[in-house]
Every structure is written in C-alpha cells, then in structure tokens.
Amino acid sequence: MEQIMSGIIQRDAHEREFHQALREVLDSVKPVIDRNPEYRKQAVLERIAEPERVVMFRVPWVDDQGQVRVNRGFRVEMSSVIGPYKGGLRFHPSVTLSIIKFLAFEQVFKNSLTTLAMGGGKGGSDFNPKGKSDGEVMRFCQSFMMELFRHIGPNTDVPAGDIGVGAREIGYLFGMYRKLRNEFTGVLTGKSLNWGGSLIRPEATGYGAVYFACEMLAVRGQTIEGTTCLVSGSGNVAQYAVEKILDLGGRVVTLSDSSGYIYDEEGIDAEKLAYVMHLKNVLRGRIHEYADKYPGAVYTETDPELDHNPLWAHRADCAFPCATQNEINEKDAANLIKGGVTLVCEGANMPSTPGAIDLYMEHGLMFGPGKAANAGGVAVSGLEMAQNSMRLHWPREEVDQRLRQIMKNIHKTCLDAAARYGKEEDYLDGANIAGFVKVVNAMLDQGVV
Numbered sequence: 515m516e517q518i519m520s521g522i523i524q525r526d527a528h529e530r531e532f533h534q535a536l537r538e539v540l541d542s543v544k545p546v547i548d549r550n551p552e553y554r555k556q557a558v559l560e561r562i563a564e565p566e567r568v569v570m571f572r573v574p575w576v577d578d579q580g581q582v583r584v585n586r587g588f589r590v591e592m593s594s595v596i597g598p599y600k601g602g603l604r605f606h607p608s609v610t611l612s613i614i615k616f617l618a619f620e621q622v623f624k625n626s627l628t629t630l631a632m633g634g635g636k637g638g639s640d641f642n643p644k645g646k647s648d649g650e651v652m653r654f655c656q657s658f659m660m661e662l663f664r665h666i667g668p669n670t671d672v673p674a675g676d677i678g679v680g681a682r683e684i685g686y687l688f689g690m691y692r693k694l695r696n697e698f699t700g701v702l703t704g705k706s707l708n709w710g711g712s713l714i715r716p717e718a719t720g721y722g723a724v725y726f727a728c729e730m731l732a733v734r735g736q737t738i739e740g741t742t743c744l745v746s747g748s749g750n751v752a753q754y755a756v757e758k759i760l761d762l763g764g765r766v767v768t769l770s771d772s773s774g775y776i777y778d779e780e781g782i783d784a785e786k787l788a789y790v791m792h793l794k795n796v797l798r799g800r801i802h803e804y805a806d807k808y809p810g811a812v813y814t815e816t817d818p819e820l821d822h823n824p825l826w827a828h829r830a831d832c833a834f835p836c837a838t839q840n841e842i843n844e845k846d847a848a849n850l851i852k853g854g855v856t857l858v859c860e861g862a863n864m865p866s867t868p869g870a871i872d873l874y875m876e877h878g879l880m881f882g883p884g885k886a887a888n889a890g891g892v893a894v895s896g897l898e899m900a901q902n903s904m905r906l907h908w909p910r911e912e913v914d915q916r917l918r919q920i921m922k923n924i925h926k927t928c929l930d931a932a933a934r935y936g937k938e939e940d941y942l943d944g945a946n947i948a949g950f951v952k953v954v955n956a957m958l959d960q961g962v963v
Contacts, residue, residue, distance in 0.1 A: 700902025720754025722890015
C-alpha cells in the first residue's frame with residue numbers, strides 16, 4: 515500500500531487533493547486486499563488510481579469589452595467499467611487538475627454505491643461565472659463545449675453541474691452540443707424541465723444528504739425532528755438540505771458563502787429560505803445581504819488569518835457541510851464536538867480533512883462521508899438519463915420516492931460492508947469498501963484493458 519502511495523506522490527507531487535482522496539480509500543480497503551490475494555496479482559489498486567483518460571484544453575472567449583480571455587478546461591474520465599463516465603462540471607477559480615482528479619476518483623465509488631449503471635468522471639474549468647454577464651457565460655460555455663463535445667456522449671460520458679454550473683450553464687452547454695452534433699440526446703443532466711430535465715434533480719443532493727442523515731439517526735433510535743443544524747454553503751446543495759431539514763421538523767441556524775457566514779439564532783424558516791434562494795439564484799447576491807434583510811441574524815466575514823471557521827463553533831446537534839472540500843479541519847471538528855454535535859453528514863465532496871475525520875471517529879460521532887451521503891444528486895442524474903432514454907417524464911412523487919429508497923439502500927450497503935470487515939457503524943470504511951469491491955470485480959471480469 516505504502517509503495518503504491520509513495521509512487522503516486524512522487525510521480526504527481528502537486529496533486530494534494532487527489533492524494534488525500536486516494537489515501538482515504540487505500541486505508542479503508544486494506545483488509546479487502548488482504549482477504550483477496552488475486553486483487554494484488556491483478557494490480558487493481560494501481561489500475562483504479564490511474565484515470566482511463568485525462569483531457570486538458572484551452573478555452574478562449576471574448577468578454578463584453580471585446581477582450582479575448584483564456585481559461586483552462588479539464589475532463590478526467592476515471593472509470594467506465596460499470597457504465598458511461600458520469601460526473602459534474604465545476605467552474606471555479608480554484609479548479610486544478612488535482613481537484614478534478616480527486617472529484618473523479620470519489621465519483622467512481624459514489625456512482626457504484628447508487629447501484630445505477632454509471633462510471634465515474636469529473637470536469638470543469640478555472641473560469642469564474644460570478645460577476646459575469648449572461649452573454650459572457652454563454653460565450654465561455656460555447657467555447658468550452660467546442661472542445662468537450664469530442665469526448666462525451668450519452669453512452670460515453672454524461673456530464674452534469676457542480677459548483678458554478680447550474681441550469682443556465684447547462685442550457686448553454688447543451689445548446690452548443692446539440693448544434694455541433696446535430697442531435698438531441700441525454701448527454702447532459704441537470705437540464706431544464708421543459709427540454710429533458712427531471713423533477714427533483716435540483717433538490718436531489720441536498721434532499722439525499724438529509725435522507726441519509728435520517729437513516730443514520732434511526733440506527734440509534736433518533737430522528738432529525740427538533741434538532742438544531744449547522745449548514746455551510748448557500749448554493750444548490752445547501753438550499754435544499756435546509757428545505758428538507760425544515761420539512762422534517764429540524765431547525766437550521768447558519769448559511770455561508772466565500773465571503774462569510776450568517777448565524778440566525780431564531781432559525782432560517784421557509785420564508786427566509788425563499789429569500790436566500792431568490793438572492794443566490796436570481797439576484798446572484800452575497801450571503802451578507804441576509805443580515806441586512808433580517809437584523810436578528812449576525813454576519814461574520816471570512817478571516818483568512820483564522821485557522822478555523824467560527825461557523826462550526828455554534829451549539830448544535832447536526833452539521834451538514836455543503837460548501838467545498840476541506841472546509842472542516844481538526845480545530846473545527848473539535849469545536850463541533852464541544853458544541854454538542856453528534857452527527858456530521860457531508861453534502862459537499864470531501865469537506866472534512868483527515869484530522870477532522872479522526873476526531874469524529876475518536877468521539878463516536880455519526881459520520882456520513884460525501885461519497886455516500888451526497889450520492890443523491892448523481893442518483894437522480896441517473897434517473898434523468900433513464901427518463902431521457904425512454905422519452906418519459908416521471909412525476910415528482912415518483913422521483914422523490916426513488917431517491918429516498920436509493921439513499922436507504924446506500925445506507926444499508928455501507929453498514930453491511932462495514933460489518934463484514936468488523937467495522938460496525940463505520941460509514942466511511944463501509945462506503946469505500948462497498949464501492950471498491952463492485953468496481954474492481956467489474957475490472958477483473960473485463961480483463962486487463
């Protein structure tokens with residue numbers, strides 16, 4: 515294991531996020547490798563850690579002042595052994611090859627856990643849609659798709675949205691794909707409802723994380739009703755996590771964006787949530803405006819000098835990190851424990867550092883890792899693909915019921931896999947082991963390719 519890890523670190527020295535994601539899986543699956551010597555002989559670890567394909571390309575576009583700009587585009591097609599590559603596109607200044615590789619690697623196991631026929635991939639660009647006009651975003655998306663279209667298709671690679679890529683961006687991307695290919699196919703998910711999208715898709719990641727949390731709580735005879743919850747982020751995942759927590763009788767007191775966070779001791783009710791949705795989705799405003807609208811809330815600006823995030827220091831029962839990777843470090847985890855939190859359920863991808871996870875485990879917190887807890891988004895993307903293939907449009911209730919059942923099944927799969935290796939109620943090891951075994955067995959079935 516250490517030889518494999520050190521070799522990858524030596525070869526790709528600057529890909530820290532990818533190393534972190536890989537290390538987590540290798541640590542979890544060591545007992546699986548020990549029980550199955552054939553896995554070593556077939557070098558499954560070396561094969562699963564190497565993407566099947568990496569595409570990098572330049573994206574030139576013209577801003578509203580007529581100035582030519584250039585960004586970098588990525589698509590990492592990690593594994594297609596159980597289905598076409600599936601995973602989102604992220605448009606954010608922080609995007610690097612390491613970020614995209616870690617996300618693609620996580621996506622392989624996440625998609626495996628859904629039981630749907632989807633492989634894993636991820637893509638994006640260091641383009642920042644914030645502050646850009648619709649025309650600028652459209653021109654960027656069209657230029658991006660002029661290269662990406664060569665590498666995707668409904669039976670090859672089906673991208674979706676992620677940070678910075680919502681319904682607007684998906685629409686522009688799909689429009690250019692349709693023009694270039696001269697065909698209307700389900701090549702992107704997260705589409706608008708009137709041209710192939712699925713009901714519940716915008717809500718799916720947030721709803722799914724809450725459904726997973728409910729299953730975790732039920733194991734200990736608890737419910738989310740009456741709990742106080744900390745939620746980070748204020749985008750799609752956070753918004754719908756809050757909505758579902760409210761539906762089930764919980765109370766949410768925080769939301770954030772890159773500029774800072776708000777703490778509303780009275781709770782973010784349905785009316786306040788509707789304001790946040792309008793602020794972020796329509797006005798594209800900042801979270802500090804919430805405190806202007808509701809003076810009872812306190813806004814705290816992000817301080818880059820701090821070695822912790824004060825959002826996680828408030829008293830609560832449950833925490834739902836829904837912003838970005840590594841947003842909870844060891845000091846934040848200590849503050850969560852001190853504040854009475856007993857459950858951490860990840861709506862974002864890898865939002866907890868290894869040190870934070872160690873503290874969760876040491877203190878007996880229920881911990882739902884992102885590859886299991888936030889799989890609801892890609893699960894409903896898979897349902898959107900199925901509807902597109904059949905030219906059907908399922909009602910909201912049916913999609914929501916399917917989503918809840920998928921999250922229930924993922925929860926059981928994690929518990930069962932963990933128990934088989936003596937890791938009772940360890941959702942992290944359970945998710946990694948279950949996802950890993952399905953993927954590597956498919957690899958072995960298909961030969962050395």
